[in-house]
Amino acid sequence: MSELDGINRHFEELRKRLLRIVLVIGIITAVILTFHAEPIQVGQFTLYYPNPEPLNNIAAQVTHHMKMNLVPENVQLIQTAPGQAFFAQVYIAALVGVVVGMPVIIRELVGFIKPALKENEINVSRSISLPALGLFITGCVFSYNFVIPYILDFLYRYGESAGLVTFLNIMDFVTFVLQFLLAFGLSFQLPLVMYAISASGAVDVYFWRKNIRYAIVAIVIFGAVITPDGSGVTMWFIAGPMIALYTIGMIFIERKERKKNRTFKSEINKDGI
Numbered sequence: 037m038s039e040l041d042g043i044n045r046h047f048e049e050l051r052k053r054l055l056r057i058v059l060v061i062g063i064i065t066a067v068i069l070t071f072h073a074e075p076i077q078v079g080q081f082t083l084y085y086p087n088p089e090p091l092n093n094i095a096a097q098v099t100h101h102m103k104m105n106l107v108p109e110n111v112q113l114i115q116t117a118p119g120q121a122f123f124a125q126v127y128i129a130a131l132v133g134v135v136v137g138m139p140v141i142i143r144e145l146v147g148f149i150k151p152a153l154k155e156n157e158i159n160v161s162r163s164i165s166l167p168a169l170g171l172f173i174t175g176c177v178f179s180y181n182f183v184i185p186y187i188l189d190f191l192y193r194y195g196e197s198a199g200l201v202t203f204l205n206i207m208d209f210v211t212f213v214l215q216f217l218l219a220f221g222l223s224f225q226l227p228l229v230m231y232a233i234s235a236s237g238a239v240d241v242y243f244w245r246k247n248i249r250y251a252i253v254a255i256v257i258f259g260a261v262i263t264p265d266g267s268g269v270t271m272w273f274i275a276g277p278m279i280a281l282y283t284i285g286m287i288f289i290e291r292k293e294r295k296k297n298r299t300f301k302s303e304i305n306k307d308g309i
Contacts, residue, residue, distance in 0.1 A: 053144040060140045061133040068094045068129035095125035098132070099206075102213060106185050108192040111202045113209060124210040131214055135176070135221075138169045164228045175224030176217045183273045184216050187263075190270065219262050223278050227285030234289050241293040244286040251282055 072089035075082050099121075103113050115121050134141070142165045195202045233239055244251070259275030 050148060053148050057137070057141050057144050060137040061130065064133035064136050065126070065129040068132050069125065073097060093125065095129040098128050099125060099210070106188060106213065107204065107209070108189045111192055111204055113204050113206055115206045120205070120207050124206045127210050127214055131217065135173065138172060139165070142168060164232055168225060168228055171224040171228060172221040175220035175222070178277070179216050179220035183220065184213055187270050187273055219274060223274065224281060226278060226281045227288060230285040231289055241289055244282070244289065248282070248286070252279055255279055255282065
């Protein structure tokens, strides 16, 4: 009976933490859908303040920015049913809510698993929280500026070469973009995941170098699955950066271990003297 009570307490704790996460994301999403980012000039700087304007909200501004910067020339972005533009803005606002609320998400998840972690694992989880947020945002920015525009233009040229006029549905467009933003935001966590696993002692420091061939195969398969076409070209937009991130993580872990060993040997020599 006591074991069942313990399981129930864990579920109740998880429910409370998930509720707080959903509440934070929901509040941020509601703000994005309610307010318009109004620019104001302060000296040489342009600042923004929230102005209530639900029909021209921040999500609509983001949608317009995506249209101007990501949609290839001569491609028309349209909605084919009532409400599509609204739901597209809801998706965008929810993603912004997840990104802005990431510190809360990480804190709640780490807080839930904290009782099951060892002291060194708790220290590792604390040390990677802020870098995780930074890498997620970096992955999204990298995808938005250097990957998505080229993939859309590459795929559009298939229709252009056949003399077709391309109309892009707003829901398909937003889903496509968000898919890549999330994929890159999560894939940029790879070095941190590698570091956390190594720091916890779950694998040897040189595990990543020993298994690099298998990792590359897995990354290429992941890139092939997540990309929308079967050309074998666009998958490298994801696989390439992930292989680079894997290599960076591997080198960082090995250098950190070598530095740790040098420090340890130096302390031993001092004690010997």
